[in-house]
Amino acid sequence: MKAIVLRELGDPDKLVLESVPDPDPGPGGAVVRIRAAALNHRDAWIRRGQYAGIRLPIVLGSDGAGEVVAVGAGVDERLVGQSVVINPSLDWGTDDRAQGPAYHILGLPDDGTYAELVRVPAANLCPKPGSLSSEAAAAIPLAGLTAYRALVTRARLQAGETVLVTGIGGGVSTFALLFARHLGARVVVTSGSDSKLERARALGADGGVNYKSEGWGKAAQAMCQGGPDVIIDSAGRDAFPTLLEIIKPGGRLVTFGATTGSTATVEVRRIFWKQIAILGSTMGTPREFGDMLTFFAQGGVTPVVDQVFPLADAAGAHRRMDQAGQFGKIVLSVGV
Numbered sequence: 001m002k003a004i005v006l007r008e009l010g011d012p013d014k015l016v017l018e019s020v021p022d023p024d025p026g027p028g029g030a031v032v033r034i035r036a037a038a039l040n041h042r043d044a045w046i047r048r049g050q051y052a053g054i055r056l057p058i059v060l061g062s063d064g065a066g067e068v069v070a071v072g073a074g075v076d077e078r079l080v081g082q083s084v085v086i087n088p089s090l091d092w093g094t095d096d097r098a099q100g101p102a103y104h105i106l107g108l109p110d111d112g113t114y115a116e117l118v119r120v121p122a123a124n125l126c127p128k129p130g131s132l133s134s135e136a137a138a139a140i141p142l143a144g145l146t147a148y149r150a151l152v153t154r155a156r157l158q159a160g161e162t163v164l165v166t167g168i169g170g171g172v173s174t175f176a177l178l179f180a181r182h183l184g185a186r187v188v189v190t191s192g193s194d195s196k197l198e199r200a201r202a203l204g205a206d207g208g209v210n211y212k213s214e215g216w217g218k219a220a221q222a223m224c225q226g227g228p229d230v231i232i233d234s235a236g237r238d239a240f241p242t243l244l245e246i247i248k249p250g251g252r253l254v255t256f257g258a259t260t261g262s263t264a265t266v267e268v269r270r271i272f273w274k275q276i277a278i279l280g281s282t283m284g285t286p287r288e289f290g291d292m293l294t295f296f297a298q299g300g301v302t303p304v305v306d307q308v309f310p311l312a313d314a315a316g317a318h319r320r321m322d323q324a325g326q327f328g329k330i331v332l333s334v335g336v
């Protein structure tokens with residue numbers, strides 16, 4: 001099969017299409033013929049060598065949709081031929097509150113979805129929501145799961161509340177916007193791009209602020225009518241101190257990423273005086289993955305696909321992510 005193999009860390013041009021051996025399903029596993037894959041910021045962190053536990057060579061990619069072409073021992077053969085999306089959260093463990101020690105994400109250390117074929121545990125396959133194209137379905141898994149757990153399980157978002165989502169151009173952030181609107185919340189967003197703020201409004205955001213403008217925090221607070229009840233943040237260092245200033249007393253701040261840096265100086269006093277709950281969130285459980293997919297199966301929520309690149313141009317897709325050019329998910333089209 002053909003796959004994008006990363007043999008050396010560095011620029012996007014390190015992502016090279018090669019012929020490699022077909023994977024074997026193995027016991028409990030299945031092989032999926034990938035129709036579309038999608039990028040996550042994780043792939044860029046790994047490519048640049050800014051991620052823990054890197055092994056080379058590696059086929060990147062956590063997101064994929066396609067058809068099952070083979071199953072291993074112990075797996076129901078009726079799975080062969082089915083259209084599926086892959087849950088990239090592998091070996092979560094037994095505690096819903098946090099992943100266990102064996103937890104890992106498809107695309108490192110296991111080879112991922114920037115390939116014509118991928119081997120995954122059969123338990124990580126879910127039926128593709130019928131109404132979605134392969135490209136739209138492939139956009140969902142990692143980002144949709146992360147947004148779902150952050151909003152639903154961790155923040156316990158209620159209809160009528162106001163959510164602030166930072167960096168709306170990001171893959172997870174666009175799902176957070178879609179899900180929060182679906183759940184009946186008001187949504188205010190931030191972005192470094194005015195045109196992305198416009199696009200967010202078209203998707204149902206009630207307002208948006210450019211985080212590169214002076215006083216963006218106060219402007220966002222005013223748009224949230226006194227401050228957000230819930231914040232969904234992945235900016236990290238550059239946003240965190242301001243977010244603690246503007247959140248409503250009793251608010252919940254969910255952090256799932258640190259795109260601008262992981263070390264922030266915060267006023268601890270604000271956290272206890274305002275009774276703020278700071279909630280960490282990472283990926284999600286198999287149950288959350290299934291629940292999240294029902295949003296799409298029921299209709300009413302459609303993934304935001306930014307641009308589709310052919311698999312052979314994974315480097316071009318990575319360049320777009322490196323420049324934060326995207327609004328929503330960057331997708332790779334694989335095969336016919």
Ligand SMILES: NC(=O)c1ccc[n+]([C@@H]2O[C@H](COP(=O)([O-])OP(=O)(O)OC[C@H]3O[C@@H](n4cnc5c(N)ncnc54)[C@H](OP(=O)(O)O)[C@@H]3O)[C@@H](O)[C@H]2O)c1
Pocket residue numbers: 039040041042045142143146166167168169170171172173190191192193196211234235238239256257258259260281282283321324326328
């Ligand atoms: N814990 C988890 O399970 C988990 C899961 C997924 C992702 N993550 C992390 O979450 C982050 C986002 O991932 P992704 O795949 O959605 O990335 P992505 O699609 O590349 O989005 C990154 C976004 O960050 C935004 N950004 C940059 N500087 C910012 C700032 N100063 N303030 C606010 N936003 C800023 C940009 O938004 P604009 O273009 O709108 O300016 C950009 O589009 C990454 O750090 C990733 O590693 C964690």
